[in-house]
Amino acid sequence: MYLENKTLFFDGNLTRFNVSELLHKIEEFKDKEIKFLDLTKVSNIDSAGVAFLDELMILFREHTPHLLNASESVDTTIKMFSSMNITPVVPKEGLNFFTRIGDSLFRWRESIIRGFYLTADIFFWSFVCIFKKKGMRKGSVINQSILIGVDALWIIGLLSFILGLILALQSAAQLRQFGANIFVADLIAISMVREMGPMMTAIIVAGRSGSAIASEIATMKVTEEIDAIRMMALDPIRYIVVPKFLAITICMPLLVTMSTLIGIAGGLIIGITYLDLSAISFINEAINILTFKDVIVGLLKSVFFAWVIVIIGCYYGFSVKGGAEGVGKVTTMSVVASIFWVIVLDAINSIIFYF
Amino acid sequence: MKKPIVEVKDLVAKYGEDTILEDISIDIYPEQVTVIVGGSGCGKTTLIKNIFKLYQPYSGSVRIFGEEITDMDEVEYEQVLKRIGMLFQNGALINSMNLFDNISIPLEQHTNLPLSIIDKIIKVKLNLVNLGDALELNPSELSGGMKKRAALARAIVLDPEILVCDEPSAGLDPLTSASLDELILKLKSLFKMTIIIVSHELASIHRIADRLIFMDNGRVLFTGSLEEAKRSKIPEVETFFRVGKFD
Numbered sequence: 001m002y003l004e005n006k007t008l009f010f011d012g013n014l015t016r017f018n019v020s021e022l023l024h025k026i027e028e029f030k031d032k033e034i035k036f037l038d039l040t041k042v043s044n045i046d047s048a049g050v051a052f053l054d055e056l057m058i059l060f061r062e063h064t065p066h067l068l069n070a071s072e073s074v075d076t077t078i079k080m081f082s083s084m085n086i087t088p089v090v091p092k093e094g095l096n097f098f099t100r101i102g103d104s105l106f107r108w109r110e111s112i113i114r115g116f117y118l119t120a121d122i123f124f125w126s127f128v129c130i131f132k133k134k135g136m137r138k139g140s141v142i143n144q145s146i147l148i149g150v151d152a153l154w155i156i157g158l159l160s161f162i163l164g165l166i167l168a169l170q171s172a173a174q175l176r177q178f179g180a181n182i183f184v185a186d187l188i189a190i191s192m193v194r195e196m197g198p199m200m201t202a203i204i205v206a207g208r209s210g211s212a213i214a215s216e217i218a219t220m221k222v223t224e225e226i227d228a229i230r231m232m233a234l235d236p237i238r239y240i241v242v243p244k245f246l247a248i249t250i251c252m253p254l255l256v257t258m259s260t261l262i263g264i265a266g267g268l269i270i271g272i273t274y275l276d277l278s279a280i281s282f283i284n285e286a287i288n289i290l291t292f293k294d295v296i297v298g299l300l301k302s303v304f305f306a307w308v309i310v311i312i313g314c315y316y317g318f319s320v321k322g323g324a325e326g327v328g329k330v331t332t333m334s335v336v337a338s339i340f341w342v343i344v345l346d347a348i349n350s351i352i353f354y355f
Numbered sequence: 356m357k358k359p360i361v362e363v364k365d366l367v368a369k370y371g372e373d374t375i376l377e378d379i380s381i382d383i384y385p386e387q388v389t390v391i392v393g394g395s396g397c398g399k400t401t402l403i404k405n406i407f408k409l410y411q412p413y414s415g416s417v418r419i420f421g422e423e424i425t426d427m428d429e430v431e432y433e434q435v436l437k438r439i440g441m442l443f444q445n446g447a448l449i450n451s452m453n454l455f456d457n458i459s460i461p462l463e464q465h466t467n468l469p470l471s472i473i474d475k476i477i478k479v480k481l482n483l484v485n486l487g488d489a490l491e492l493n494p495s496e497l498s499g500g501m502k503k504r505a506a507l508a509r510a511i512v513l514d515p516e517i518l519v520c521d522e523p524s525a526g527l528d529p530l531t532s533a534s535l536d537e538l539i540l541k542l543k544s545l546f547k548m549t550i551i552i553v554s555h556e557l558a559s560i561h562r563i564a565d566r567l568i569f570m571d572n573g574r575v576l577f578t579g580s581l582e583e584a585k586r587s588k589i590p591e592v593e594t595f596f597r598v599g600k601f602d
Contacts, residue, residue: 225449228448233465
């Protein structure tokens with residue numbers, strides 16, 4: 001590339017392999033007057049080369065340079081790939097700050113209303129389906145119970161056991177200094193029944209089943225399966241959501257009961273091996289410290305957590321937009337929202353019952 | 356001509372602020388194959404989904420079997436839907452169920468037929484679409500053409516009065532596409548079904564269309580027979596058939 005008589009001469013190829021280099025070289029001609037771009041010796045040009053020529057046109061626009069002597073093939077390529085003839089897309093006028101706030105408030109309001117409608121639909125159809133099975137797939141509640149409950153047994157059991165061990169071990173180290181070894185049983189029993197059992201189970205179920213619910217519904221929506229169900233004169237809430245709702249309502253208290261018992265068993269092992277407590281005294285202490293209210297509140301809480309997980313999973317599943325990316329996005333959002341609301345609900349519950 | 360089985364008047368569909376369908380007024384007549392035709396993105400599928408309330412229309416009136424459906428409640432509308440079958444673009448078979456379970460859904464949910472009868476109906480319908488030996492297969496084990504045929508079997512399992520097919524030939528080889536068209540024609544003549552097809556496949560349109568509704572950019576530009584469409588002086592219609600080298 002060289003400059004002579006206000007004409008910039010190019011030779012060889014103008015392709016993606018040398019355009020970057022030429023762009024650097026062009027810096028030295030920046031302040032020169034260039035009226036022509038001579039392409040006589042250019043043998044090959046690609047879309048990057050044409051974009052480079054477009055850049056030169058813009059760079060030297062004060063002198064409106066002209067292209068000279070392009071061969072037929074080079075000229076055809078330039079005409080095909082030049083961006084100079086493209087009508088620029090006028091971007092939509094952006095909304096001002098207050099309009100954007102107003103818009104997001106309206107969207108927020110709409111999503112809350114949608115959430116309420118969905119919740120009402122789920123509760124209504126779940127109630128109806130207890131008495132009238134039509135509209136639900138045969139055996140679907142059992143299938144869902146296996147997926148949500150039975151398949152989660154080992155992971156919830158294992159984690160609850162480890163949690164019980166950790167809680168007992170950490171508290172034992174402190175309590176044994178005061179000779180209060182037996183109170184480890186109290187601590188484990190109360191924390192597992194009131195908090196750790198329901199909360200741990202809810203978080204695992206939210207991660208396992210909540211995400212599965214959201215992604216299943218989202219995928220069904222993306223692949224038009226929800227529309228197909230609708231066109232078969234079926235209500236998608238009744239056909240898809242209600243079995244999950246009923247299954248999780250049955251499974252969650254059972255899972256929480258199991259989690260609590262296994263967690264206490266973990267504590268018991270530490271009590272026996274580390275604190276020299278007898279199994280009988282540990283179990284007696286644990287039973288005596290618990291009240292009926294503790295057990296009932298723990299179980300009721302688990303049912304509320306279950307409902308939150310299903311409703312949030314369904315809400316995000318049904319609001320999917322786009323394809324695979326949208327499915328991934330709503331799945332993540334549903335898990336985050338479920339865990340958040342489980343913890344918030346747990347806090348509210350603690351304030352109501354134990355403050 | 357008989358009274359229309361589907362009447363659409365001044366239908367408007369919007370997505371946010373954008374108008375997708377503008378004042379659509381069309382009639383679909385019974386026992387005919389009506390093809391809604393037009394280029395990609397012109398609003399054909401959106402129109403179908405608005406007519407059958409899969410999307411809520413912004414305004415306008417839709418009458419199916421003589422009844423206004425836009426303000427119908429869910430229970431009433433379900434009675435209308437039981438008389439309609441729909442084949443979706445990608446089949447939309449429920450992935451977690453095998454073919455038998457997929458096709459049995461409408462029968463199990465809307466009839467009190469015993470399992471032995473349901474079993475026979477499903478086998479007949481699957482044989483009709485040449486999938487008699489695929490009862491136990493899952494949708495993921497089927498090819499694109501098989502999925503569409505299976506979905507067609509599901510769509511016709513209740514012997515609907517109206518069959519809606521969204522791009523039945525899209526993505527299929529010419530032979531499979533032709534056999535699907537033949538099947539659609541057979542259904543029309545045997546069961547006197549009203550068939551609505553969304554398509555832009557000219558060869559398929561040529562084989563099956565009794566009547567065309569030509570759409571462009573969210574509007575209906577032409578309604579009439581295939582011959583009338585070919586003679587049409589509307590530039591978009593003319594170009595569509597000319598570019599497709601169709602005569």
